Amino acid sequence: MKKNTHTSCENCVSKDEGIFCDLEMPEMAEISNYKINNTYKKGQTLFVQGNHPFGIYCISKGNIKLTKTGPDGKETIVRIAYGGDILGHRSLFTDDNYTATATAMEDTDVCFIDKKFILKTIEQNPTVALSIINKLSRDMGAAEKKLSSLHQKNVRERLAELILSLKATHGVKEGGRWKIELKLTREEMATMIGTANETLIRFMTEFKDAGIIEQEGKVIFIKNEEELLTWANLNY
Numbered sequence: 001m002k003k004n005t006h007t008s009c010e011n012c013v014s015k016d017e018g019i020f021c022d023l024e025m026p027e028m029a030e031i032s033n034y035k036i037n038n039t040y041k042k043g044q045t046l047f048v049q050g051n052h053p054f055g056i057y058c059i060s061k062g063n064i065k066l067t068k069t070g071p072d073g074k075e076t077i078v079r080i081a082y083g084g085d086i087l088g089h090r091s092l093f094t095d096d097n098y099t100a101t102a103t104a105m106e107d108t109d110v111c112f113i114d115k116k117f118i119l120k121t122i123e124q125n126p127t128v129a130l131s132i133i134n135k136l137s138r139d140m141g142a143a144e145k146k147l148s149s150l151h152q153k154n155v156r157e158r159l160a161e162l163i164l165s166l167k168a169t170h171g172v173k174e175g176g177r178w179k180i181e182l183k184l185t186r187e188e189m190a191t192m193i194g195t196a197n198e199t200l201i202r203f204m205t206e207f208k209d210a211g212i213i214e215q216e217g218k219v220i221f222i223k224n225e226e227e228l229l230t231w232a233n234l235n236y
Contacts, residue, residue, distance in 0.1 A: 009031055061162075
């Protein structure tokens with residue numbers, strides 16, 4: 001981990017996506033003066049499952065994977081956080097330890113705000129409290145959707161749904177196709193949809209043969225989003 005020179009919230013590249021985006025300038029400046037800016041190299045951990053939380057992390061730039069390790073030692077990716085996202089917010093109002101491990105997937109700029117200060121900010125600024133409640137609600141909705149998908153959909157449908165969700169968060173239009181600008185290993189993708197690597201590879205090949213996706217190294221391109229939506233069995 002490397003400490004950065006101080007960067008203000010006002011100049012953050014993900015300011016419009018964060019929980020502080022609706023604050024007035026004086027309040028935002030106060031948070032800027034208090035927070036700590038760090039850069040985590042690829043593979044470095046921000047916090048570890050089971051450790052006690054001391055505040056929240058706000059991602060300025062980059063991607064962080066949150067993983068849970070089961071009793072059998074198997075690691076599963078719970079979700080991927082990106083610019084504008086916050087981590088550790090669930091523990092703000094409880095004494096629970098971290099339920100997952102956060103690891104940088106690339107060089108990632110992150111700001112840390114300790115628990116005492118953020119709770120004070122919440123008391124003084126209802127806008128921040130509402131933003132965090134909104135964030136918690138979205139997280140709960142996403143968790144319920146993922147649980148439902150694991151129980152009700154087959155592997156092919158779950159894989160199609162995963163690719164579409166990656167397109168929504170990391171997709172960039174490139175000509176007549178969508179490029180997913182997040183490189184995941186086969187193992188990482190397999191854990192995200194609860195399947196074996198061999199099964200994932202088989203269905204990725206099936207999608208390629210059907211002309212739905214293309215792959216260049218670890219980079220995935222969506223060629224036929226409409227068909228992918230059909231295979232995902234989504235209601236939109």
